[in-house]
Amino acid sequence: MDDTKTCIVCGMPMIKPEDFPPGCDQDTTDWCVHCGTKDGMYPYSALVAGMGQFLMKTQGMAEEQAKIAAKEMVDNSVAVKSGKLKKE
């Protein structure tokens, strides 16, 4: 488990090549296919919106609760805390 890379935005384990953005350098890319492209992470607002949709789908949260949880998750992510992702 310790050697597995996890997405610095959503925390998804990046185990298989398809977990990474297509065409990226897997050694230097710290975000998953859902959180960015080979050129970089999606903007903060898009990541929060995407995370909200994900939580609605995977946890069955109502839209408003999913939005709150998504913002909290992204704000507490390594990406934001390390300053790699700027809050808008």
Place this chain on the structure above:
Amino acid sequence: MRNREKTKKKILQAALNVFKTDGFLSGSTETIARKAGVAHGTIFFYFPAKADLIVSCIYEKLGPLAYKLNSTSRGTSDIEEICELFLEEIRPYSNFYSRLVKDLPHLPIDLQRSVFSSLSAFSIHFVDVIEKEQEKNTFRSFDPKIAMFLWFGLVHYLYSYRELLGTDSFTAKDRKNLSSFFKNALSQ
């Protein structure tokens, strides 16, 4: 290991033991300090509030569990198999999971969100498989989240009443029967 890391680990281990027996809500920092062999105030040097200690303990256990659930359910296209895997993977964490489902509703909501989010990596496979079965018309048409509520409702019932029901004594056949019933309930 440096002394500070050692002390932190000692506190965390003591907290895990105390929370296991007394629960996250009733387990006191005084007891944790005593079991860890440190002064009460020392705990707050490493964990500013009891909530921080609870979070660390939950992640100590939930991290490996979430990872296992994610990696074993990946690539599985049968909901019965996913359900069986879930029941199988949480068995070694039985005591912890039981405490978690009993205490989580009473813990702060941001902590509840973190715990649920940690299990998302598993849930996404669960939902994906249901959607694919619905596309093939092998499952009835319903919002997949309802199936998820039903599944977690069932599992949390089993673990909330773990002692009463003897959930730990469930055999592989019992787990298969539950998973099979669940799949049949969703099927056309």
